[in-house]
Amino acid sequence: MADMFKDVLGIEGVHGVLLLSEKxxxxxxxxxxxxxxxxxxxxxxxxxxxxxxxxxxxxxxxMFDDGxxxxxxxxxxxxxxxxxxxxxxxxxxxxxxxLLPTLEKQKLGKGIGQLLRKKIF
Numbered sequence: 001m002a003d004m005f006k007d008v009l010g011i012e013g014v015h016g017v018l019l020l021s022e023k024x025x026x027x028x029x030x031x032x033x034x035x036x037x038x039x040x041x042x043x044x045x046x047x048x049x050x051x052x053x054x055x056x057x058x059x060x061x062x063m064f065d066d067g068x069x070x071x072x073x074x075x076x077x078x079x080x081x082x083x084x085x086x087x088x089x090x091x092x093x094x095x096x097x098x099l100l101p102t103l104e105k106q107k108l109g110k111g112i113g114q115l116l117r118k119k120i121f
Contacts, residue, residue, distance in 0.1 A: 008099060012087065013083055014032065014081060014083055015083065016039070017080070018079075019074065021076065022076055024046070059093075067084055069081070
């Protein structure tokens with residue numbers, strides 16, 4: 001899964017990528033080597049409240065004093081990129097556009113695999 005996020009994580013100013021379920025659970029979290037300590041900080045966050053507020057939003061950006069979140073609807077959840085305040089959002093947006101179909105294929109492939117493992121007849 002880490003290989004899927006390497007292009008996004010390779011953009012200057014990107015700290016990490018989270019994949020949140022519709023319930024607010026962190027499905028995947030990947031951080032750059034310089035920001036591995038932030039991976040521990042995300043465990044104590046109430047992501048469910050944020051996800052509830054995002055209902056119906058397909059794309060958004062939340063800005064803070066020292067950084068921001070770029071959030072994108074991704075199938076049955078949200079893709080969140082954690083950025084510095086100087087990171088190029090246009091590059092992040094472009095890489096997320098490329099990444100979203102890959103995430104969808106991964107989810108579809110998982111479901112089809114489970115279906116094929118079951119006895120149909």
